[in-house]
Amino acid sequence: MSATINSIKPINWFNYKGADEDNEVEFSAGTNVIVGKNNGGKTKLYNAFRYILTDKITFKKTGPDGIPFFEPVKIDDENIHEIFNYRTLEEMKVNHTRPMGVELRFTHKDKQYVVEKIITVLKVSENNCKIQNKEYKVYTYKDGQGKRPYKVDLKDILEKLVRRMYLPFFLLEGEQMGSMIPLKGAGLKETIKSLTPAATEIDNIVSKTDELQEKIDKAIKANEKKIAGLDDKKNKLVKEKHDIDSQLEVLQETMNKNAEDYKRYKESYDLLKAKASEAEDKKKLLEELQGLIGGKKNATIKIDESHQNFLDSLTDTTSFNISKLFDETSVNESFNKLDERLNDVIAKRRLELDEKINKEDERLIEKFESKQPHPNILRQMLVHECEDGSVGQCFVCKSKLSPEGKEFIEKVLIPHFEKSGDTRNEKGDVQMQTTQVLKDSFNEILNEARASFMAEDGFIKQYEEEQLECIENVENFQSEIEDFQKKHGDESDIEGAIKASDYEDFQKYDDGKTTAKINLEVAKKEYIALKKKSDELQKKINEDINDDTATKYQELKGFIDDLDSVFETSKEKIYNEFAQDLEKKSNDRFHKLFRNNKEFANQKLRVAVDQTELGKRKHFDFDAFCEDKQGRRLTQEGGAATALMPLSLAFGLIDFLPKAQNPPFIADAPVSQVTVDTKKSFFQTIIGDQTFNQSILICMDLWDSEKEDLTDDGIKICKEVKQQENGRFMCLIPKPEKSGVTFKIK
């Protein structure tokens, strides 16, 4: 909702007299044109608006080159005497004060406000004064009720009237149009910036990102410093770890050596132990084999013993048994032995007898000889027929002769006795007697043995069985020995194997193995402890130093840089698009303003964007100028085009705003330097243009100073204004000697 200025009242303001004077100028809601003679108070009135709205006034000054220029200045003790009404100053007494300033009334949203900006001026001498106090007051105003104080910040209440950002092109100084600060250079830049809030937003954001970058850079440096500090710490830790790792390497070598020793000792030990075990087994085998051989030997001895016992039993008269004669060979041998013994006995006895023989002995010998069986009798026994018809009978015991007995008698006894008989004959009677005694004994024995033989032949069988058993034992032993030897080798083989085992010193390897194992365990323990320490150091190194803080900061910095780049590009785009748009709108205005002057049809208003890269930031500057149809920049100061260019630009800027937001358009001498045709087109534009809600145009060009009245063009424009609804045309008539002004409505 736009605001409308109701009135303005300068107080002791230049040639405007004091508060009690009728200085209040009322404005209509539409077009207001104020005309007046030169130096009559028009610009002073404009400065009243400027003072209220910007706290500054424009002072016309002369430069060192003598060229006048306008400068916006604040009111201070230096310039107060130029602004304060000198008639009032004259009337004042020294050390007295008077108010000086401006009172503005405006309507916003159907509410009226009064803004008073008053300076209390103290007269310090006859011709001099100074500012005693500056103040502002705000009131609400109702017709019939008057003013009521309204507590509000001045800036806020003035924002209701005209937003600060719009001031550059809603408060125009026509005489300075060509060099209007808000429409050129930095001023234009500020103006455009105020109309490109997105770019301004980006600027704000970029200022944030700049701060962020600064903080990030600081953090990166701090982190680098920290890392540098940590590097020392790291170097110490790494060195410590390196020392430990070196120790670990040595330990590892020791462990490897110990492990190898242990392995070597263990292998040797195991091998020798196995050999020892094998040797033990072999020893057992040897013992077993020797046992078998011994068993065989014993069994063989037993055969001989059995046989000898058998033979002995044959020669033992007490146990002699005829049944033993079953074994003929043995019997023969026995008899041979017997013969030998007998002969020995006989010889011995003969010697004894030869030495000690006496008659009685000789008689006994004779007796013995006479009792020997005669071979013929033995032959008779062989052929003697028994009662049962069988042949062969013993004449002594009357028993039958067995075939074996017969054979014995025939082949052994008969030849023996025949031989004995011959010997006996040669040796004499004693021998004969002894032989006979022996023969008799033998016969007795034979008979007895025959009887026993007949009674039991089990004795021989027992002998046989005993012999068979012994032989079987021997054979068994032999068989076992053969099997054993087949399996394990013979005695010499086993003994050789035992000897070849060379296992005796395996215990030595067991000791070496144990020592190596202990050494290995000790080294292992030490290794584990050191490894743990090394790992802890590595962990500490990783934790303290190898964090990714620096990387993260770089990531963040990179992202902010990229964002910045996008922001800059966006801003550039916004400014370029806005400049193009502004150029188009301003050109439309430019050509409308010159629509009555074909000379400017081929001229063009340009809005250029110049960008300068300062560091990472792009700085944008704007320049508005006129070009001819060849594209050459028009540099002629004071020309019509250069005079209307800022106005076109201002209108172009205003065209960016929605009409509802437009504040009052206040311009001082906006078309003073252009032709009448252009002035007409200007007023036609202002009057007929719906862009402006309220305009206050202060003009010097429509007044004829000589006539003290409007010019012909002024009259025409006055008519056009008056025809318009809410149009007001006023003439400003100064009173003599700067004692005040009068506004006369035409």
Place this chain on the structure above:
Amino acid sequence: MRKIELLKNIVENETLKEKYWPTFKTEKDIRDYSKLIVMSNNKYLMALRNILNPQEDRSLSSGVLYKKILNQFNL
């Protein structure tokens, strides 16, 4: 309003998207990405959101903004 538009422009910027939020889905119809950014949990988008602070008229103070961003980058 302008911040929301600016956020949209940056989120949909192909270069930034490809580099920093390749998996984040953008659509021309989406006007305000603020909530989607929170849901994405992408540290770059979150940092961008904090820098623009589109839901608030006033920007975060640089100190608060810096701390928030550092948190998002686990710094």
